[in-house]
Amino acid sequence: MSPTGSRVRDAAIELFAERGFHGTGIRDLAERAGLSSATLYHYMGTKEDLLVSIMTTSLGRLLTAGERLTADGDPLARITALVELHVLTHAVRRLETRVVDDEMRSLSPDHRATVVALRDRYEHLWQDAIDTGCATGAFHVRAPRVARLALLEMCGGIARWYTPDGPIPLEQLALRYAEMALGVLGAAGPPPELAVDSVRRTMALVDEIWLPD
Amino acid sequence: MSPTGSRVRDAAIELFAERGFHGTGIRDLAERAGLSSATLYHYMGTKEDLLVSIMTTSLGRLLTAGERLTADGDPLARITALVELHVLTHAVRRLETRVVDDEMRSLSPDHRATVVALRDRYEHLWQDAIDTGCATGAFHVRAPRVARLALLEMCGGIARWYTPDGPIPLEQLALRYAEMALGVLGAAGPPPELAVDSVRRTMALVDEIWLPD
Amino acid sequence: MSPTGSRVRDAAIELFAERGFHGTGIRDLAERAGLSSATLYHYMGTKEDLLVSIMTTSLGRLLTAGERLTADGDPLARITALVELHVLTHAVRRLETRVVDDEMRSLSPDHRATVVALRDRYEHLWQDAIDTGCATGAFHVRAPRVARLALLEMCGGIARWYTPDGPIPLEQLALRYAEMALGVLGAAGPPPELAVDSVRRTMALVDEIWLPD
Amino acid sequence: MSPTGSRVRDAAIELFAERGFHGTGIRDLAERAGLSSATLYHYMGTKEDLLVSIMTTSLGRLLTAGERLTADGDPLARITALVELHVLTHAVRRLETRVVDDEMRSLSPDHRATVVALRDRYEHLWQDAIDTGCATGAFHVRAPRVARLALLEMCGGIARWYTPDGPIPLEQLALRYAEMALGVLGAAGPPPELAVDSVRRTMALVDEIWLPD
DNA sequence: CATGAATGAGGTTTCATTCAT
DNA sequence: CATGAATGAAACCTCATTCAT
Numbered sequence: 001m002s003p004t005g006s007r008v009r010d011a012a013i014e015l016f017a018e019r020g021f022h023g024t025g026i027r028d029l030a031e032r033a034g035l036s037s038a039t040l041y042h043y044m045g046t047k048e049d050l051l052v053s054i055m056t057t058s059l060g061r062l063l064t065a066g067e068r069l070t071a072d073g074d075p076l077a078r079i080t081a082l083v084e085l086h087v088l089t090h091a092v093r094r095l096e097t098r099v100v101d102d103e104m105r106s107l108s109p110d111h112r113a114t115v116v117a118l119r120d121r122y123e124h125l126w127q128d129a130i131d132t133g134c135a136t137g138a139f140h141v142r143a144p145r146v147a148r149l150a151l152l153e154m155c156g157g158i159a160r161w162y163t164p165d166g167p168i169p170l171e172q173l174a175l176r177y178a179e180m181a182l183g184v185l186g187a188a189g190p191p192p193e194l195a196v197d198s199v200r201r202t203m204a205l206v207d208e209i210w211l212p213d
Numbered sequence: 214m215s216p217t218g219s220r221v222r223d224a225a226i227e228l229f230a231e232r233g234f235h236g237t238g239i240r241d242l243a244e245r246a247g248l249s250s251a252t253l254y255h256y257m258g259t260k261e262d263l264l265v266s267i268m269t270t271s272l273g274r275l276l277t278a279g280e281r282l283t284a285d286g287d288p289l290a291r292i293t294a295l296v297e298l299h300v301l302t303h304a305v306r307r308l309e310t311r312v313v314d315d316e317m318r319s320l321s322p323d324h325r326a327t328v329v330a331l332r333d334r335y336e337h338l339w340q341d342a343i344d345t346g347c348a349t350g351a352f353h354v355r356a357p358r359v360a361r362l363a364l365l366e367m368c369g370g371i372a373r374w375y376t377p378d379g380p381i382p383l384e385q386l387a388l389r390y391a392e393m394a395l396g397v398l399g400a401a402g403p404p405p406e407l408a409v410d411s412v413r414r415t416m417a418l419v420d421e422i423w424l425p426d
Numbered sequence: 427m428s429p430t431g432s433r434v435r436d437a438a439i440e441l442f443a444e445r446g447f448h449g450t451g452i453r454d455l456a457e458r459a460g461l462s463s464a465t466l467y468h469y470m471g472t473k474e475d476l477l478v479s480i481m482t483t484s485l486g487r488l489l490t491a492g493e494r495l496t497a498d499g500d501p502l503a504r505i506t507a508l509v510e511l512h513v514l515t516h517a518v519r520r521l522e523t524r525v526v527d528d529e530m531r532s533l534s535p536d537h538r539a540t541v542v543a544l545r546d547r548y549e550h551l552w553q554d555a556i557d558t559g560c561a562t563g564a565f566h567v568r569a570p571r572v573a574r575l576a577l578l579e580m581c582g583g584i585a586r587w588y589t590p591d592g593p594i595p596l597e598q599l600a601l602r603y604a605e606m607a608l609g610v611l612g613a614a615g616p617p618p619e620l621a622v623d624s625v626r627r628t629m630a631l632v633d634e635i636w637l638p639d
Numbered sequence: 640m641s642p643t644g645s646r647v648r649d650a651a652i653e654l655f656a657e658r659g660f661h662g663t664g665i666r667d668l669a670e671r672a673g674l675s676s677a678t679l680y681h682y683m684g685t686k687e688d689l690l691v692s693i694m695t696t697s698l699g700r701l702l703t704a705g706e707r708l709t710a711d712g713d714p715l716a717r718i719t720a721l722v723e724l725h726v727l728t729h730a731v732r733r734l735e736t737r738v739v740d741d742e743m744r745s746l747s748p749d750h751r752a753t754v755v756a757l758r759d760r761y762e763h764l765w766q767d768a769i770d771t772g773c774a775t776g777a778f779h780v781r782a783p784r785v786a787r788l789a790l791l792e793m794c795g796g797i798a799r800w801y802t803p804d805g806p807i808p809l810e811q812l813a814l815r816y817a818e819m820a821l822g823v824l825g826a827a828g829p830p831p832e833l834a835v836d837s838v839r840r841t842m843a844l845v846d847e848i849w850l851p852d
Numbered sequence: 853c854a855t856g857a858a859t860g861a862g863g864t865t866t867c868a869t870t871c872a873t
Numbered sequence: 874c875a876t877g878a879a880t881g882a883a884a885c886c887t888c889a890t891t892c893a894t
Contacts (some may be wrong), residue, residue, distance in 0.1 A: 022235035026868055039875050143389045149374055150367045150393055157366025176356045180363055183396035239885055249859050448661035452889055465854050569815045575800055576793045576819055583792025594782060602782045606789055609822035665864055675880050
């Protein structure tokens, strides 16, 4: 993407995350991007197109990463990786992920369907890991669907408060969330050194997936 | 409040929850309440005043309930009750709670400060229970502040999907969330029959607190 | 008029004078009068009716007084009395007279015609005195119509700044204006003691005319 | 200024003068300027900004002209020039000057302060000439401050009735006002041919000062 | 006598978007 | 590639007024 195009996109991510889609005006976007509002339209379709593009890109990357991480491994390894992915992504890409999580309602029906389909595929990775783990006896959960919803909210919530200046390094945060998630699922975690290895692998993937931006 | 005033308030809760504050127009409100947009202004100040009133009322009730439930009891009982309260309120009052959780950013600085102060008092009840439980050895958490944030997100998330028509009765849902929360905190739960008693007590309080509406 | 009716009228005079007719809202009037805006309508017709009533009353009294003062006397005495009348009225009834002078343009055509007719009758008293004085050689003016307009503006202007707390007593002010007016007309004034007598007589008339209010 | 910008400004001057600031709607302005009401906002800030700009420009020019005319000369010459300036400006620029004289009350406090400061500087030129003339014995006035106020009202009043179609040429009108003003001040005027010269010089300045518009 | 409730019309200003240059 | 100019629609809110109680 052209550098100016990126500026537009970045401006949109910042403002949509901060003020919401309907709370952000075209002029706000233009000002933040350092352009006139007319010029904006060289780099985007409508305001909603911009939102859709942000959401599909972000969700698409999350899905790609999720699929790679769950291509093999036992349920415990898979859910651990998904939790790490979700937490790290929501921390490293706070703004994009907030837009994805909060602005679904601002989409028109057609666009919403597209985005929801992506999200469903992603969430299916979670549900599958949870269900399999319940079947194998690795997890002890009485309402697996509820567990999925609870875990997703819990892990995604980090985007509402995370800052890199906080007292706990991000790697440690991811470990804590992984522990909490396994607590939710009634599972025992792996030994610490394996857990650290897992987080580092996931972090590397997150960096790779978001690199081209 | 006058019946018409209630209709205005209810319309606002529905629409703010569904479309967001900035996504809801005065005409939408008027139409939903069955009034002309001019008449709306007999029952509210500005649109933001209406939002503030909804948020402070809702948060105020949650805080009152939380304070009552944590007036005594050991940390396990207190955190259990708070989880139940949060889950039940977010299920029974899906719309209000979504507005409270999502529209903080739509408030002007002054109003935001007021609302944030209320929320902080409420969240302090959680932090206090968690910290005490960690100190007594009832909980095993390495990052108590993170645990609080994670639990609040997890439990509040129910407002994003709950419907009374779902396959799991609300009482059971609350029990599941309590179990998951104790898993997050690395704690063992009480025997089932005591847990049911607790949920029923909390449900009664929720009903009472929200009655006058 | 009922005491409440007077309050309404007084409120209108104050606010119309201060903010102008279009700058004054019905609610402003109601608040100033200590009534609800609905109750206002027991004491007036439309907002414009209220304006018309204020203007015709005020102009009517000025006209009555002017006619009395010019019923006899030579041109110098008549113009002196008119100047005194105009100045004293605009000082003692600053607000009414400002409304009369400034809000003609806010009247609808019909009402305007009525008010203009009154004003014309009043101004004719001035023109007549001036013209007669020119004919008798008492005044030396090359453009008598312009002189009339200039004098009326000059004398009425006192309503834009007069306050009873000023350093110069009102009686003195009236004398100064009379002197200036005669200067405008190229006429010599009467001896001081006669001038004072005249002002006092005019002041008494002003008090009488405005008494019933 | 762009031609369209001028049209907006001209429309505002006409309508504010005719109907008053509060009596003029944005749609009236747009219609008069031949624009949509949205387009109006490319050429102005708020409606009040437009008013402020009109007032400061107009007053600023009057002040500049006044300063030039009173840079030297004896009190009689200075006051004569000021009277001519005031009269000619109020005749040639009837609408602007009416807005300046009538709409001070429509300004918000901050803007009002700015405009009042300009007006005070302008009026100070008058007061200074009057006071000096009294000191030198050129004028005979017992209340110099009152004289200033009276003269300003008298001369500015021409904007309320002047039309170029009237029976008296503007140059003659200015002479008549100068004579009347000297009458107010108890002063004898210059011989006719000098007076005519003075008016012509002042008229040239007025034309020059208002040219760039 | 007084008012709360109600409203259609209109207030000023901003919206997202287009297009000629 | 960039923008100033333009606009219909809509934003939030207030207007003057009526009427049942």
